[in-house]
Amino acid sequence: MPLKTGKEYIESLHQRKPMKIFFLGKKIDAPLGHPIIKASINSVALTYDLAQDPNYKKVMTAQSALSGETVNRFCHLHQSAEDLMAKVNMLRLLGQKTGTCFQRCVGMDALNAVFITTFEIDSQYFTNYHQRFLNYMQLVEANDWTIDGCMTDPKGDRSKRPSEQTDPDLFVHIVERRNDGVIIRGAKAHQTGAINSHEHLIMPTLTMQQEDKDYTICCAVPADDPNIVYLYGRQSCDLRRLDESPLGDIDCGNPTFGGQECLVIFDNVFVPDERIFMNGETDFCGRLVDTFSGYHRQSYGGCKVGVGDVLIGAAASIAEYNGTEKTSHIRDKLTEMIHLNETLYSCGIACSACGQKTPAGNFLIDLLLANICKQNVTRFPFEIA
Amino acid sequence: MPLKTGKEYIESLHQRKPMKIFFLGKKIDAPLGHPIIKASINSVALTYDLAQDPNYKKVMTAQSALSGETVNRFCHLHQSAEDLMAKVNMLRLLGQKTGTCFQRCVGMDALNAVFITTFEIDSQYFTNYHQRFLNYMQLVEANDWTIDGCMTDPKGDRSKRPSEQTDPDLFVHIVERRNDGVIIRGAKAHQTGAINSHEHLIMPTLTMQQEDKDYTICCAVPADDPNIVYLYGRQSCDLRRLDESPLGDIDCGNPTFGGQECLVIFDNVFVPDERIFMNGETDFCGRLVDTFSGYHRQSYGGCKVGVGDVLIGAAASIAEYNGTEKTSHIRDKLTEMIHLNETLYSCGIACSACGQKTPAGNFLIDLLLANICKQNVTRFPFEIA
Amino acid sequence: MPLKTGKEYIESLHQRKPMKIFFLGKKIDAPLGHPIIKASINSVALTYDLAQDPNYKKVMTAQSALSGETVNRFCHLHQSAEDLMAKVNMLRLLGQKTGTCFQRCVGMDALNAVFITTFEIDSQYFTNYHQRFLNYMQLVEANDWTIDGCMTDPKGDRSKRPSEQTDPDLFVHIVERRNDGVIIRGAKAHQTGAINSHEHLIMPTLTMQQEDKDYTICCAVPADDPNIVYLYGRQSCDLRRLDESPLGDIDCGNPTFGGQECLVIFDNVFVPDERIFMNGETDFCGRLVDTFSGYHRQSYGGCKVGVGDVLIGAAASIAEYNGTEKTSHIRDKLTEMIHLNETLYSCGIACSACGQKTPAGNFLIDLLLANICKQNVTRFPFEIA
Amino acid sequence: MPLKTGKEYIESLHQRKPMKIFFLGKKIDAPLGHPIIKASINSVALTYDLAQDPNYKKVMTAQSALSGETVNRFCHLHQSAEDLMAKVNMLRLLGQKTGTCFQRCVGMDALNAVFITTFEIDSQYFTNYHQRFLNYMQLVEANDWTIDGCMTDPKGDRSKRPSEQTDPDLFVHIVERRNDGVIIRGAKAHQTGAINSHEHLIMPTLTMQQEDKDYTICCAVPADDPNIVYLYGRQSCDLRRLDESPLGDIDCGNPTFGGQECLVIFDNVFVPDERIFMNGETDFCGRLVDTFSGYHRQSYGGCKVGVGDVLIGAAASIAEYNGTEKTSHIRDKLTEMIHLNETLYSCGIACSACGQKTPAGNFLIDLLLANICKQNVTRFPFEIA
Numbered sequence A, B, C, D: 001m002p003l004k005t006g007k008e009y010i011e012s013l014h015q016r017k018p019m020k021i022f023f024l025g026k027k028i029d030a031p032l033g034h035p036i037i038k039a040s041i042n043s044v045a046l047t048y049d050l051a052q053d054p055n056y057k058k059v060m061t062a063q064s065a066l067s068g069e070t071v072n073r074f075c076h077l078h079q080s081a082e083d084l085m086a087k088v089n090m091l092r093l094l095g096q097k098t099g100t101c102f103q104r105c106v107g108m109d110a111l112n113a114v115f116i117t118t119f120e121i122d123s124q125y126f127t128n129y130h131q132r133f134l135n136y137m138q139l140v141e142a143n144d145w146t147i148d149g150c151m152t153d154p155k156g157d158r159s160k161r162p163s164e165q166t167d168p169d170l171f172v173h174i175v176e177r178r179n180d181g182v183i184i185r186g187a188k189a190h191q192t193g194a195i196n197s198h199e200h201l202i203m204p205t206l207t208m209q210q211e212d213k214d215y216t217i218c219c220a221v222p223a224d225d226p227n228i229v230y231l232y233g234r235q236s237c238d239l240r241r242l243d244e245s246p247l248g249d250i251d252c253g254n255p256t257f258g259g260q261e262c263l264v265i266f267d268n269v270f271v272p273d274e275r276i277f278m279n280g281e282t283d284f285c286g287r288l289v290d291t292f293s294g295y296h297r298q299s300y301g302g303c304k305v306g307v308g309d310v311l312i313g314a315a316a317s318i319a320e321y322n323g324t325e326k327t328s329h330i331r332d333k334l335t336e337m338i339h340l341n342e343t344l345y346s347c348g349i350a351c352s353a354c355g356q357k358t359p360a361g362n363f364l365i366d367l368l369l370a371n372i373c374k375q376n377v378t379r380f381p382f383e384i385a
Ligand SMILES: Cc1cc2nc3c(=O)[nH]c(=O)nc-3n(C[C@H](O)[C@H](O)[C@H](O)COP(=O)(O)OP(=O)(O)OC[C@H]3O[C@@H](n4cnc5c(N)ncnc54)[C@H](O)[C@@H]3O)c2cc1C
Pocket: A106, A149, A150, A151, A152, A153, A154, A155, A158, A159, A188, A189, A190, A191, A192, A193, A261, D322, D324, D327, D330
């Protein structure tokens, strides 16, 4: 069975080649043991451990449509509206258990989106991206990989197209085309869980036009490619994790679990043909972005709700400590927090329940409702907090 | 097949015995032809006509679990989460087509709620309410009745219980118990579509305590019982419908369709045993209220969204007439209207998709999420408008 | 002393020449006695009566800077920040007393704005508008006139300028220039209190460009000019005022006081030179619009707050009737209503307290803060209601 | 002239006796040079330096009603509504210049409140607190002191009164009464600028009842009393200030200025009679709390608006860097930020402009409107951010 335990997952990270990781201006030597990074690894590891837990197995795993095996739902191509709802419930569960970002959904969303887009490109251009991607997808499932869904370029001046930027590397692009593959250069910003991943699934970040052909590349590269450089992103109170005094835990807030984002620099990385899923088909960029975003907007209707549950619980506990848990204005506020949180959840569920089967065979959420979900994610969590 | 046309529905209203209906302090003689009431009948009639329309048949009808026949979904006991979602879609459709309240959902919600509660009472008290109700329900389906879900009492001083009120008739109650039935007195306020209904399905409005036993009555009475008096409720611009000048239509806003609420006074109405579905089981009042409210809160996630669609379309048309349809702040506002409306719809869909089968056999929405839906109904439509 | 009583004011309306007033498609014969119009006259009359009341004299009157006499504050050129704050307090008082629009502030705001702009035009173009306006202003004070501040044109296609419209009369404009004056044609929409006024003070509604010179006209015309036609505007429940049955009052809501807006059509109205305060100086239109709007935005920080006070009181009374006045969620809602209402008041006061003396000699509110006030008026009253 | 420069202020801090200050669980040896504390001192120092700056003198200083001398407005008893508005403008200015909390307003607000309450207590009980306080106030002015307005006790179980708490020291109270003064024990939480102050002006935090007499104490103690212990409060990203690498400044956000709060423990501190301004007059606690809170609520209408100005400017700059400064949805958001910020300012100004002279002789803001201001402070800054 392909399912890894959390421990096996961490071991698999150790088996990667050495990676160039910088934090606070300095290269980090043993990144996996670094107190800040460690917390973010704990979160991802839980996505493995809960899949082993009989209580959560149903929501955490699914039957692969490719191999028939039980796979982690994070490696799954959704096969029904129920699958889409189960995804939301899985993310809410993990939000509750970690109280933070567990980093593995961006990849799941990218996999489902690339699955659809490769099918559609092939239908129009008679390319064979979809078969390549199916092969890749089988590896993903079999190895229970964590994938970094890798879309956002630094972009520079937003009023200009990729090929118009002063610095040509502000969007990931092909700098050399070879017989057996391509060389890419550029960077992707805010990459969730980048260092904790086995692979980056790179996608274009914008609709593109003809002149942006070299910027139209979708492909997979291993996280430990020697030509990748990682700049570990700061989070607001990150340094508190470095406080190792006995009470350091308290000020840290969430001592066990953490999130992670990186700026990932691709400094002339070679990608072999079989790992390329789109190459110059500019007219499909918009579709890929929309599909990926749609899935990802749905995700927020789960994960943020789980984190919201933690906040609501914490707020209720504080009220108890203060002896104010029965005060009507406090109860009103807790009720309002629940109201907003469940509205968000409703949006996550609704876009899932209205999901439809795609020609490629997996299920796609309702894109309009997924967008509504995302819009509310930009509002409610801030009111809850 | 039990399905009536709109025309047959209107004829069936005419076949009722004469009813005592007052409006603006005067008795109305030919209520069905009254210009204000007529508009509200048009709305109900559309719930019949659309069920005949091949385009809408799927959403407007369902297969009865009792008779196996195709029935109007308004007379249906929901058999699946899909049924619950179809209900929401039906209500949105009718909201779009009428732009107002079409009055028939309160009864549908009451039927499903009483179905559940009678089953539960019987399980505990070995009464036979559920079988009585099944008999009644078969009539409802076979006659394609419009039912007034009849819950809200005038209530008087809200800080006092029913039996504590100065005026004993502020809540509907049993004034006499006979061998073959009971006599009830009291009133129900804000009864949607009361005059356009064939039957009133009366339910208690509150959790009750032992001393409120006489107030604990759930039963059905025909709308044309001679001991019922109707006070037709005013709506904000109702008199405009009386303007019969050529341009009267314009100021009227919605010239074809309208809503309706009445104060319905039960002035010693006899109810035979076979029409009584609860009688003194005070401990089940709360459950009935919650179940009915839950279904009704879900309903708003459909009907109000349909009316919202009309408002959004109207707002967009006005912008076009003014030559401002491309202005960014106008488009932002239209987008925001859509956002709020679809959030509401998401709530309607989510509580449906998370619905579960009850021991009685029909499907009940998720009560927490239905409540969330209702809370948003008390907010968003006012921001949309 | 120039101060009229309410009764004298009404008499002065009767002394006007016959006016062409249409309502619901028909010409009204005795407009001042019409039950709908009467209510709106009562509101204006109160602005006269309260000025006589020793309790309110201080806030309702001021000492004229032109004549030294005590004048109604509605006819006053503000002489200090205190005057500006007193204006806000006067409007709040009248909002509380009438619960509706009392129609007289638009004129007050127009007078103060035209006072400033005529001074500024003269400074640049050596015209003598300011002296003409001072003469007019003395008449206003001496006769205690109610003035319709007359700015909003129907405008047609908002993406086109006045001179580009298909129909040349969509903005008021000069159709003929004579030796002793001009003839104007066009209409002004939504004119508050138009029929209850003695005069219209006409102003351009937009910044204008060179080609809109004929549309650049500011002038005063008597309300009873025979070439003016009034289309009385509908209000949501207006027909209820026609119900003369004993209980008609209850459904009417506000039986004594009402508001009024009209579409006022200027069908070739002659304006003599001494009543013209701007004529083709296109570069001053924007300034006049801004100044008038600024004063008017301040006004809302008073009148709407007064009406809000009535709503809050009504809501509190309903809670008492229902026996729910001590319920915490009801008190929270009342508190929130007060909070929003007083925030609005704060905005009205703040733009006044930060007011500055103009070169013309009167006081102008802080324009930025007055705009803030208006923005909140477009939000809070709807949340309060 | 009593006005100190920023440099003289810092010197005066150095002249204090050694203080016991703990941060992150350890005693700090040279607190004034500590990189985190230094930033907070810079903010206070600016309140001195700007008072010397001819551009800001008018808003930063005032003429003392006690000595006739020019004093820093932070040491001033407000003499007019203009003074109250000038206070708001001073705080907005400092918010703009520091982008953070400059810590000196709590003391100013405490001084004005104690001035009023001592006068009122004396009127009722023929005590001589007011004269004592006037003597103290002259020292404050003459030395240009920074005062910590010291009100908030830790409070423990909020459902119990001070004398009912399990731990008697959860509210500051008198543990010994001597001939020449009292000994107090307890703590005050969240004390803004505690370590950067010359004095603590201690006030009760609640309305008190008879049994809470020992908890009813208002008095002044020097910040360097040897029996005081300071626990320096954490702020979200505080450790970033410790990063001394070349680019540390960037991540720090606001490298120059900072805020400060401490938990201040009074471990048997002696207070001589002449420094006691209230002692057991429980019926005046509520009044003192309300008056102080009122002044402080007004303050937020200045300082938070200044910080808001910085945020708005920063947001506008980011948009420029991204090449999106002309995008309509970005401009809308900036406009909305300005709108909320100026609404807050309006509330600060309005409660000032409606301020009234007290019997004691200084000016008190309108308490209702100051409360409105505070309520908006709990909403708008979070929406702005
Ligand atoms: C916590 C976190 C985790 C993330 N994880 C991932 C991840 O795992 N993988 C990944 O690929 N990405 C990730 N992202 C990136 C995320 O998808 C982007 O931040 C998001 O898409 C916005 O892109 P941006 O930051 O470049 O902002 P922009 O897109 O530049 O937007 C900034 C502002 O400018 C406006 N704007 C931008 N372009 C234009 C234009 N042409 N015209 C007008 N207005 C414009 C926008 O509307 C917005 O208001 C993450 C982000 C965060 C915050």
